[in-house]
Amino acid sequence: MKPLRLSLLSAAVVCAVAPAWADPTQPLQGIRDNSAQLLAFTGAVVHTEPGKTLSNATVLVQSGKITAVGTNLKIPAGFRQIDVAGYHLYPGFIDLYGQYGVEKASSERSGGRGDGPMYQNPRRGGNAVNAAIHAEQRWADSFMPNADDAKAYQQQGFTTVQSARQDGIFRGQAVVASTGKGLPGELILNADGQHFLSFDPGSSKQSYPSSLMGSIALVRQTLADAQWYQQAYGKADWRLFREPVPFNAALAALGQLNQTGLVFEVNNERNLLRADSLLKEFNLPKVALVASGYEYVRAADVKKTGRNLIVPLAYPAAPSVGKLDDQLDVSLADLRHWERAPTNAGALEKAGVNFALTTHKLDDKAKFWPNVRTAIKYGLSTEKALAALTTVPAELIGMPGQLGRIASGYQADLVVSKGDLFKDGEIVATWNRGVETQFKPLQNADVAGDYALNVAGKALKLNLSGALGKVEGKVQQGEKEAKLENLSVDKQQVQFGFSLKDVDAGDGVALFSGSMAGNLLQGTLQLPDGSQQALTLSRQAAAVKADEKKAEDSTLLSQLSMPNQAYGVANAPQRQNVHIKNATVWTSDKAGKLENTDVIVRDGVFTEIGKNLKTPSGFVEIDATGMHVTAGIIDEHSHIAIESGVNEGSDAVTSEVHIGDVLNPDDINIYRGLAGGTTTAQLLHGSANPIGGKAQVIQLRWGVSPEGLKFKAAPASIKFALGENVKQSNWGDNYTSRYPQSRVGVETTIRDAFQAAKEYKAAWAAYDDLSSSEQKRTVPPRVDYRLQTLVEILDNKRFVHTHSYVASEILMLIKLADETGFKVTTFTHILEGYKTAKEMKEHGASASTFADWWAYKMEVKDAIPTNTCLMADQGVVVSVNSDSPDLQRRLNQEAAKSVKYCGMSEEDALKMVTINPAIQLKVDQKVGSIAEGKQADFVLWSEHPLSVYAKAMQTWIDGTKYYDRNVDMTLNAGIEREKQQLIQKVLKAPDSAKAGSGGEMKKPEPIWHCEDNGDYLDLAFGRVAGAQQHAHQH
Amino acid sequence: MTFKLNSLSLLCIAAFATPALATSPVPAAAQQGAVLLNDATLHTVSNGVLENTDLLMVDGKIAAIGKDLSAPAGGTVVELQGKHVYPGLIALANQLGLVEIEAVRATDDTHEVTDTNPDVRAQVAYDAQSDVIPTVRSNGISYSLVFPAGSLLMGQSSLMQLDAWSWQDATVKAGVALHINWPNASVLSSPWNPKKPEELAKQNAEDLQKLYDTMAQAKAYVDAKKAGAIKALDSRWEAMIPVFSGERAVFAHAEDARQIRQAIALADKYQLKLTIVGGRDSWRVADELAARKVPVIFGSPFGIPDRDDEAVDTAYATPAKLAKAGVTFALAIGSYWDSRNLAFGAGQAVAFGLDKEQALAAVTLNAAKIAGVDDRLGSLEVGKAATVVVSEGDILDYRSSKISSMWIDGRAVDLNNKQKDLHQKYQQRYSR
Secondary structure, X not given: OOOOOOOHHHHHHOOOOOOOOOOOOOOOOOOOOOOOOEEEEXXXXXXXXXXXXXXXXXXXXXXXXXXXXEOOOOOOOOOEEXXXXXXXXXXXXXXXXXXXXXXXXXXXXXXXXXXXXXXXXXXXXXOOOOOOEOOOOXXXXXXXXXXXXXXXXXXXXXEEEEEOXXXXXXXXXXXXXXXXXXXHHHHEEEOOOOEEEEXXXXXXXXXXXXXXXHHHHHHHHHHHHHHHHHHHOOOOEOOOOOOOOOOOHHHHHHOOHHHHOEEEEOOOHHHHHHHHHXXXXXXXXXXXXXXXXXXXXXXXXXXXXXXXXXXXXXXXXXXXXXXXXXXXXXXXXXXXXXXXXXXXXXXXXXXXXXXXXXXXOOXXXXXXXXXXXXXXXXXXXXXXXXXXXXXXXXXHOOOOOOOOOOOOOOEOOEEEEEOOOOOOOEEEEEEEOOEEEEOOOOOOOOOOEEEEEEEOOEEEEEEEEOOHHHOEEEEEEOOEEEEOEEEEEEOOEEEEEEEOHHHOOOOOEEEEEEEEEOOEEEEEEEOOOOOEEEEEEEEEXXXXXXXXXXXXXXXXXXXXXXXXXXXXXXXXXXXXXXXXXXXXXXXXXXXXXXXXXXXXXXXXXXEEEEXXXXXXXXXXXXXXXXXXXXXXXXXXXXXXXXXXXOOOOOOOEOOOOEHHHHEOOOOHHHHHHHHOOEEEXXXXXXXXXXXXXXXXXXXXXXXXXXXXXXXXXXXXXXXXXXXXXXXXXXXXXXXXXXXXXXXXXXXXXXXXXHHHHHHHHHHHHHHHHOOHHHHHHEOOXXXXXXXXXXXXXXXXXXXXXXXXXXXXXXXXXXXXXXXXXXXXXXXXXXXXXXXXXXXXXXHOOEEEEOOOOOOOOHHHOOOOOOHHHHHHHOOOOEEEXXXXXXXXXXXXXXXXXXXXXXXXXXXXXXXXXXXXXXXHOOOOOOOOOOOOOOEOOEEEEOOOOOOOOOOEEEEEEOOEEEEEHHHHHHHHHHXXXXXXXXXXXXXXXXXXXXXXXXXXXXXXXXXXXXXXXXXXXXXXXXXXXOEOOOOOOO | OOEEEEHHHHHHHHHHHOOOOOOOOOOOOOOOOOEEEEEEEEEOOOOOEEEEEEEEEEOOEEEEEEOOOOOOOOOEEEEOOOOEEEEOEEEEEEOEOOEOOOOOHHHEOOEOOOOEOOOOEHHHHOOOOOOHHHHHHOOOEEEEEEOOEOOEEEEEOEEEEOOOOOHHHHEEEOOOEEEEEOOOOOOOOEOOEOOOHHHHHHHHHHXXXXXXXXXXXHHHHHHHHHOOOOOXXXXXXXXXXXXXXXXXXXXXXXXXXXXXXXHHHHHHHXXXXXXXXXXXXXXXXXXXXXXXXXXXXXXXOOOOOOOOOOOOOHHHHHHHHHHHHOOOEEEOOOOOHHHHHHHHHHHHHHHOOOOHHHHHHOOOHHHHHHHOOOOOOOOOOOOOEOOEEEEOOXXXXXXXXXXEEXXXXXXXXXXXXXXXXXXXXXXXXXXX
């Protein structure tokens, strides 16, 4: 190579070779660089694209582009030949999810939302209404290459990276850039890359959103707003508004999502499914989801999304099990994930998912290739792996004709590897558009092998193994062995030393320097006395490959269950036809309590109830002699199975958020609820705001998908709240500014929200009445999910369950509801309901209360355990609820307390946890009692169901057995056994596998309470700031 | 003259003797005449269940137990017709009377700051007038061991009887134990305070060291005092003198097996009289606890598993496991108002394998033993305090626990409470 003359400017950014590209608008300083840009790579194993390999092939490159590839190519005159005989050439790799050349997001939050609320985003220019939205950011505009970061990518073979700052929910538009050297503008391959999104508000200090459901709602509203903005901005006729549509750069930028596409990052597989369905609401094409590493758990569901994935290969550190005491803190779920994380890519391939790979999440990019090889060991094919680094990402960013292949016309992005990169190869150089970045000298001699060595009359054996920078060696005499010290191989030059004493050949250290030619290693050995000995060593045999002798065991010890944790089920339970014989049947129906009675369940329905029934053929018989059967327990008020936040406790009205968006079928409390006979629960939003989020009624089907939990027969409902929680009485001194701060403001908040909803409905009606030409000229109303929900209430399509305690607020809401035109379906908690039972009855409201809770805060000072009886006496439909996963395991006992405290009949008491809550949830036609034709949700109790001594022995939903105490009691042993096996595996694992590579275990979800407020997203995304808990309140 | 009453009419007297909608029941006067409980089912705890047996209370003590007893002249006979009589239940380790409304700071005297409060005494903040106390009492609970909360050396507990004018009247035994809030031993990050395991391990080790240092400092003072080398009194370490002498027990609030083992080790070092409070993991170390004769106040008879991998009934089944291993244990519930569910917690343990008699002992005699008052409380025995509870049926089950009367030291306790008052008040709203 001839000496280069570099301009001062390019010297700043260029290391060894002139850039193949130059900015023509850049005024010249000094002498022009017109180096030849003709390259011929010869003799390599060329992997032109996944599944296609040419041996001993030639690749011609001209001005940064590949011009020819073939095995019998003649090297044209003037091409500089690069002899890569024996090396492998791959197309340059593409990472679609990076932060290369852009300002990196901080993982720490400075200050954090826990410091106090921030309800508004300061508006600047055309920024968005929410501080977690940065969609107007076009990261190409500030792209700045960084040599260190570039090298970290190049060392792993990445020549192209798509980047945006990974901060916020809408993170802005990414830039696709080369990792090569040059001016920023020269390196940008696409300034209008994909938009990056996530559910994590990141550095935003705005209170909203504070929950996952809030994040989802914000994405939904923003995508809808972007669509609206396209039709609305600039229109002259804004008759439905008070002023013209203001400029909004964020919404304007999102108007292009259809063209640009988007990349959505998630932190677990459930969020991947959530992101998918959310984006499907807007029919957005060109979506890639950044996987979490947990997708193997629900690979089939992931496949069903039809989405392309971008899969990180960062594996978690092993749980700490080195000390016996540590084991108390280790969960089976984490042990399993530690073992299975490397199977993720293979599992996705097997499921038929299309994906690219990324270095995202790796704590050190140098771990990328070792991790790829681990993934291959656990089922990823090399062909798929190569595709995931080349053709797939090229396709996903719309550059399939420029990137990802070694073919004529493609960009000359090449990876040169000594050996097969997918086995044990090592990247020695990366070429970006015909410019090399070299990491290892290509010309290093291959020295591996055994050599006979004679020192001081002793016959020794020299063994060298490995290649490139990783050569190691030893000298042996018989059993004795000396490790080579200071071993270096540089081009042909080989140097090392070894202890003579270790091999019984004298004292001191002998030093060797020589050079390798073919199979001969010639040089000089200096002995401890200074004397030198000329040696010619002849290679006798090739060394055994290092990894063949210690091939790691890839057998998996962990089970895979749904959910993938202790008590998960290997196979989804199946519906059975059953004949229950000779039980005491509590029908919670007109038939009352029936002794010595049989129940027949067919196809998930109670078909016959009577004495001495004949067992239909093929039916499973259950001898229930001495046992009691009740309908499945129903809980009007629960917060189990909710992910990342029970409250969107930021704004006073959050009717746009939906618990149904964040169902968590992996919550162990589902299983625990079943163990207490609970089959149905209404999952309510918390009580942090007067109008809270939408509720979701579920059935406790353990081992299903989020969607599978939903009780489809239940109509829509919503949580309202009154009193101390919504006026932030117990939130601390930082929370005294949000309206309302008193019960008087609660009334006006709710009244005004409904007035807004009425006006919203009217605006749409007015717009719908316009002629189509008028509609074209007119700014359409904006879809407002918050108000739309309230319209559903007014339209009697969604039903109100309101958290409430004291008489004044109960009466206030009844009056307000009557005046506004909606019904309060259920007052929940309602500890002073006994004071207002008459008015509740007149309004048509029901009541769901605690059996005996009181004294935990001011507004429950008048709570009484006979509340149930007093309300029931006035004709109010009364239930008792749990509001906790603990009480949900023994709602039968909570019902029994009314027998104790106020002498309620036992049948009526049981109805408070069966048919009465069914009435409140408007599912009483389907469940809540044992009657012919109803869904077969039932519990088998060991004793009288209201006795403290009763245990739920079996719990069935829809004719399917989801809990069996006798089975449950056998599970522990298996859990312990599996844990011990995995702990042994951790203990025996190499340090690198123990340390992991940046992957994360799922964050533990707390047990949610009504009033838990603060920043759940900080919890979910692992930040410390913000979280608050208000203990012992409801 | 002998008054013949049945327990129902006694209840009516209790209800109507107080003016309708009284603010709170009036403490009973000292026992005047003898009271004979006739024809009862006596759950003696110390001597099994005695059917159709009578119990005589004289001067605040149980004077006789037997068949066909008769009341001395001037005494009262209460016909129980087979109803169930139990020793008044003892609720251990709660904060009844120390807090009225949890969320209202002004009503909360449960916690003190600093790590070194061996000298603070719970009973002085005990509000005998608390509206909560009668609601607990009316479920058959006659005594409560109240303790001050906080961190490390939290302070001294006191056993209170639940029918009193003042904390002085209420105090049955002061300085029952020094309560230590054992430093955390788990490195599991709480979702509310996410920290790395290494950070938590470091914090745990520091906290434990702090406890050791504090104990060493206290012991040094006590030794120096013995040697006459103290110039000025230290209120805190003065309170440690009975602790090191073994006169005052140490109640270590420890849930985790590692904490429990640490507590045993520290107790060994200083020859402390140790009891474990909480004891979620006590089943994991039950054999050790039995061998060391360390009693447990198990605080979570209704507990939900602490760890995802634990069986759903782990806490429910713990009392049975402790009993099987031979550990002396009592059951306790909650913070204050919810201690009224104590008997049902015992019932829950029965459902999951504990013998009924043992379950009852866990809220009576064993609780008395742990509080150091089993010489006078906790069972129906002649010579012991005439503190008895009458229930229509099995007191451990919701279905049958109907408390009709209670005597504490022979004093007939008014079982009315604020909640019953409110019930009656609003019944009137609807009956007009």
